[in-house]
Amino acid sequence: MKHILTDIEGTTSSISFVKDVLFPYARRALPGFVAAHGHEPAVRRWLDQVAAENGGLCQDEMIVETLQGWIDEDRKHTALKALQGMVWKDGYGRADFTAHMYPDAVEALKAWHAAGQAISVYSSGSVPAQQLFFGHSDGGDLTPLVSNWFDTEVGGKREAASYRRIVEALGVPASEVLFLSDVVEELDAARDAGLGTVLLDRREDYPQPRTGEATHGHARAESFADIRP
Ligand SMILES: CSCCC(=O)C(=O)COP(=O)(O)O
Numbered sequence: 518m519k520h521i522l523t524d525i526e527g528t529t530s531s532i533s534f535v536k537d538v539l540f541p542y543a544r545r546a547l548p549g550f551v552a553a554h555g556h557e558p559a560v561r562r563w564l565d566q567v568a569a570e571n572g573g574l575c576q577d578e579m580i581v582e583t584l585q586g587w588i589d590e591d592r593k594h595t596a597l598k599a600l601q602g603m604v605w606k607d608g609y610g611r612a613d614f615t616a617h618m619y620p621d622a623v624e625a626l627k628a629w630h631a632a633g634q635a636i637s638v639y640s641s642g643s644v645p646a647q648q649l650f651f652g653h654s655d656g657g658d659l660t661p662l663v664s665n666w667f668d669t670e671v672g673g674k675r676e677a678a679s680y681r682r683i684v685e686a687l688g689v690p691a692s693e694v695l696f697l698s699d700v701v702e703e704l705d706a707a708r709d710a711g712l713g714t715v716l717l718d719r720r721e722d723y724p725q726p727r728t729g730e731a732t733h734g735h736a737r738a739e740s741f742a743d744i745r746p
């Protein structure tokens with residue numbers, strides 16, 4: 518494999534960091550963020566999209582409530598993800614938290630990069646949120662390891678067409694890309710597009726091992742140390 522494509526939550530990083538630290542932070546900070554920045558075009562664009570999709574909500578307070586509901590449901594909506602990224606920027610900037618990275622992921626990403634393997638990221642988090650995450654991680658600034666960043670602007674993670682677009686953007690044959698994820702439906706879509714796949718089945722995130730039929734036939738690893746690209 519010449520190119521690694523990795524998911525973040527549940528793959529390089531723990532689900533609990535995202536659910537218990539990042540999401541509650543965004544939930545709390547959204548009202549103040551929208552009040553302070555809602556007039557800026559880069560923010561307004563996403564607020565207006567949420568309003569339009571919800572029958573033309575007219576008050577920012579209602580838009581914020583909608584977004585907070587989506588956070589509670591873990592909706593992977595592009596507008597929510599873009600706004601979350603903007604909110605988290607303050608948190609990282611003030612060193613309220615650093616992004617969790619499993620030590621085995623840090624070690625492997627560094628080793629693969631040093632060996633000349635290209636590494637890209639595909640996450641539901643917006644590209645700016647991904648870059649903040651890797652830039653302020655427990656393992657330090659890991660952004661120099663990553664050559665390309667993809668979010669749901671390329672399409673949903675459970676759709677094969679998204680992986681075809683990614684492969685086209687990377688300019689390599691699908692068979693030379695290895696996608697790493699904790700979600701079998703994402704891996705199914707990547708496999709349909711011709712990519713190699715590995716299911717990350719970390720005990721910290723998935724206490725019940727997913728084996729046999731539960732892997733949908735994907736190679737399975739409990740740590741990046743088990744992956745041989
Ligand atoms: C990298 S931004 C924080 C994570 C996030 O918001 C998210 O939805 C992660 O989903 P993933 O596709 O990485 O499982």
Ligand SMILES: [Mg+2]
Pocket residue numbers: 524525526527528698699700
């Ligand atoms: Mg994931």
